[in-house]
Amino acid sequence: MDIVKYFEKVKDKVDRRLEALLQKGTTYPHNIHEAMRYAVLNGGKRIRPILTLTCCEAVGGGASDALVTACAIELIHAYSLVHDDLPCMDDDDFRRGKPTVHKQYGEAIAVLSGDGLLTYAFELLAGIKPAKSAIRVIRELSTAVGTKGMIGGQVVDIEFSDKKPTLPIMDYINIHKTGKLIAASCHAGAIMGNARIRDARALLAYGEYLGLVFQLVDDIIDHDGYATVFGERDCVRRADELTRLAKKAVARVPKKVNVLIAIADFVRDRRK
Amino acid sequence: MDIVKYFEKVKDKVDRRLEALLQKGTTYPHNIHEAMRYAVLNGGKRIRPILTLTCCEAVGGGASDALVTACAIELIHAYSLVHDDLPCMDDDDFRRGKPTVHKQYGEAIAVLSGDGLLTYAFELLAGIKPAKSAIRVIRELSTAVGTKGMIGGQVVDIEFSDKKPTLPIMDYINIHKTGKLIAASCHAGAIMGNARIRDARALLAYGEYLGLVFQLVDDIIDHDGYATVFGERDCVRRADELTRLAKKAVARVPKKVNVLIAIADFVRDRRK
Numbered sequence: 001m002d003i004v005k006y007f008e009k010v011k012d013k014v015d016r017r018l019e020a021l022l023q024k025g026t027t028y029p030h031n032i033h034e035a036m037r038y039a040v041l042n043g044g045k046r047i048r049p050i051l052t053l054t055c056c057e058a059v060g061g062g063a064s065d066a067l068v069t070a071c072a073i074e075l076i077h078a079y080s081l082v083h084d085d086l087p088c089m090d091d092d093d094f095r096r097g098k099p100t101v102h103k104q105y106g107e108a109i110a111v112l113s114g115d116g117l118l119t120y121a122f123e124l125l126a127g128i129k130p131a132k133s134a135i136r137v138i139r140e141l142s143t144a145v146g147t148k149g150m151i152g153g154q155v156v157d158i159e160f161s162d163k164k165p166t167l168p169i170m171d172y173i174n175i176h177k178t179g180k181l182i183a184a185s186c187h188a189g190a191i192m193g194n195a196r197i198r199d200a201r202a203l204l205a206y207g208e209y210l211g212l213v214f215q216l217v218d219d220i221i222d223h224d225g226y227a228t229v230f231g232e233r234d235c236v237r238r239a240d241e242l243t244r245l246a247k248k249a250v251a252r253v254p255k256k257v258n259v260l261i262a263i264a265d266f267v268r269d270r271r272k
Numbered sequence: 273m274d275i276v277k278y279f280e281k282v283k284d285k286v287d288r289r290l291e292a293l294l295q296k297g298t299t300y301p302h303n304i305h306e307a308m309r310y311a312v313l314n315g316g317k318r319i320r321p322i323l324t325l326t327c328c329e330a331v332g333g334g335a336s337d338a339l340v341t342a343c344a345i346e347l348i349h350a351y352s353l354v355h356d357d358l359p360c361m362d363d364d365d366f367r368r369g370k371p372t373v374h375k376q377y378g379e380a381i382a383v384l385s386g387d388g389l390l391t392y393a394f395e396l397l398a399g400i401k402p403a404k405s406a407i408r409v410i411r412e413l414s415t416a417v418g419t420k421g422m423i424g425g426q427v428v429d430i431e432f433s434d435k436k437p438t439l440p441i442m443d444y445i446n447i448h449k450t451g452k453l454i455a456a457s458c459h460a461g462a463i464m465g466n467a468r469i470r471d472a473r474a475l476l477a478y479g480e481y482l483g484l485v486f487q488l489v490d491d492i493i494d495h496d497g498y499a500t501v502f503g504e505r506d507c508v509r510r511a512d513e514l515t516r517l518a519k520k521a522v523a524r525v526p527k528k529v530n531v532l533i534a535i536a537d538f539v540r541d542r543r544k
Contacts (some may be wrong), residue, residue: 088379107360123414
């Protein structure tokens with residue numbers, strides 16, 4: 001299983017569809033549509049849409065409607081980054097070596113382009129057939145990124161930006177800010193693939209473990225968060241254990257088990 | 273037709289449901305849920321939900337599921353006000369005589385509570401039965417408040433905040449920033465009431481006219497926008513003509529014609 005080639009292939013498919021779905025910069029009002037393209041078409045790794053498409057195929061689903069779902073999830077991820085980068089939040093000037101949206105287009109357009117990406121994601125999801133899947137995916141995602149999900153994680157992260165969080169608080173931040181959308185990416189793929197309940201649960205659990213590994217590895221790389229509490233060696237051990245649990249969770253899904261395992265290893269091994 | 277009593281009755285119903293739908297301030301993380309309640313439960317007039325419920329009943333629909341739709345629309349309206357008030361946008365310190373959300377809770381929580389209100393609106397809409405109506409309403413609203421709707425209007429409004437807009441630009445701003453959500457509020461009510469196509473179109477047209485009257489009257493009161501271009505007398509004449517067209521549009525809907533007419537007069541007569 002050459003996971004890098006697999007990633008490239010799926011990422012290319014996602015990027016082409018995102019390019020086609022986003023309004024051109026020539027659509028009035030120009031600057032907001034330009035800013036939205038700038039925020040999304042920036043060389044992101046597309047981990048979340050890759051998970052959605054892979055989980056859909058893992059339960060025997062086709063990739064056509066799951067592709068729109070996958071793209072909507074990437075738009076939601078991009079919106080969260082644009083708002084997180086704002087001066088009143090994490091105040092970041094650069095992302096992936098380029099000026100952040102508010103540096104490039106000003107704060108007002110940054111707030112509004114984030115709003116626009118979130119709104120457009122739901123507009124796209126409402127176009128999914130059949131309507132029953134659309135509704136299930138909208139429910140899944142709106143819960144995952146709402147105030148009891150991703151937004152809640154960001155709120156607590158900001159609250160503790162100038163003080164040392166306890167371990168339960170750090171867990172809360174990571175599970176909500178990063179974990180919920182990654183888990184929902186997997187679960188949404190399962191929903192789009194019409195998964196049996198057992199398989200949908202397995203893929204949701206896989207996504208939950210993966211979300212934690214993702215954050216642990218980020219913290220190891222950045223010497224931040226968990227790494228400051230546990231130390232690097234314990235973080236690596238914890239990441240290994242969670243990766244093992246992620247792989248175990250999907251051992252019996254109908255298809256793509258080897259790809260799901262390779263993705264889990266890839267997420268863990270980013271530190272190397 | 274005592275329209276003030278009707279408004280009070282329906283407003284009370286909407287307020288009670290909003291109160292029940294919004295998370296308590298004791299739900300973790302506390303400050304975001306407090307801020308969302310603060311933004312919504314602020315004595316707003318609830319014109320949009322009143323339009324939704326009245327238009328639903330105008331086509332013979334029940335008010336139960338339309339009530340959730342009406343509340344979701346008010347959440348979207350509240351989100352737009354919280355983000356519009358931000359320092360990087362209109363920079364307003366007060367709304368309805370109280371400090372704006374960013375003054376009361378800080379800018380980060382203001383951005384995130386707006387995000388939370390928008391997200392929660394879609395979560396609520398996804399719970400509407402039947403799924404087919406839910407999807408139609410989500411499509412209607414996501415389009416109305418996206419970058420070709422309300423957000424687009426706000427973008428152009430900000431762009432022209434320090435220069436004099438031409439009349440077509442002013443029309444663009446008003447139709448998009450104010451008009452689209454008001455028209456969608458009416459159309460969503462028709463959708464929830466399972467309107468025949470003819471009645472749905474009539475109520476959409478009614479909403480479009482009403483949105484323009486709404487903005488004209490605001491401009492007359494504030495000596496702003498249209499009033500600076502046309503002068504007050506021409507604005508009043510234009511508002512009268514649009515009100516007439518709004519009433520004419522709904523002359524043949526199955527029910528509540530007198531209420532719809534009274535609402536149109538009320539919106540126009542706010543100037544008095």
